[in-house]
Amino acid sequence: MKTLLLAIAATLLFVSGCSEAPQKAEKKDTTPPQPVKGRFALYQMFNAGRGWAPDIQVLRLRSIDMREVRAERGKAAAWEAYFVSAARGRGRMYTYSVIEAEGNLHKGVFAGLEENSSGPRGPVAPFVIAAVKTDSDEVYQTALKKAADYDKKNPDKPISFLLEKIDRFPNPAWRVIWGENVAASNYSIFIDASTGLYLQTMR
Secondary structure (H helix, E strand, O other): OHHHHHHHHHHHHHHHHHHOOOOOOOOOOOOOOOOEOHHHHHHHHHHHHOOOOOOOEEEEEEEEOOOOOOOOOOOEOEEEEEEEEOOOOEEEEEEEEOOOEOOOEOEEEEEEEEEEOOOOEOOEEOEOHHHOOOOHHHHHHHHHHHOHHHHHHOOOOOEEEEEEEEOOOOOOEEEEEEOOOOOOOOOEEEEEOOOOOEEEEEO
């Protein structure tokens, strides 16, 4: 009798298991990619770069415009950083992108090839990442206050960013550019990357 009861119980468990509906497949994330702030992207690349050379310093950070991602002023879909290592006497470019795209842009952090580096390049010098205490969205708002009239007359101009340590300023400076890059722009504003204060307008 005991054996019969065990057999019946096992049969019921089997039938119950077979009657369960199959689990639904996990839904894919359909959220469109979002642009990111410059300081966030810089630290992603910096952390990866320290695996290459622990003593790296920042030489340059610039935003990369991507038509595939919705634009948002103060942010960018891709960023490019160039780091230098005094110990290795080398430099290396890194990119951070929110999507895979043309121009050798890969989602996340991607390291370029090493290059010979002799340190400072003309008026541009390397700087420690800790000196960057502001982010691209903050400095854009500061620059916009100074550029209100120009921006009203040019509402469709893209905004791009360049972060460097140039010899005319004591700290690294963000350059908020009305245009795709410095060469294509006739208006840009320097903001101190450490203090967030306005520095200079370039026309």
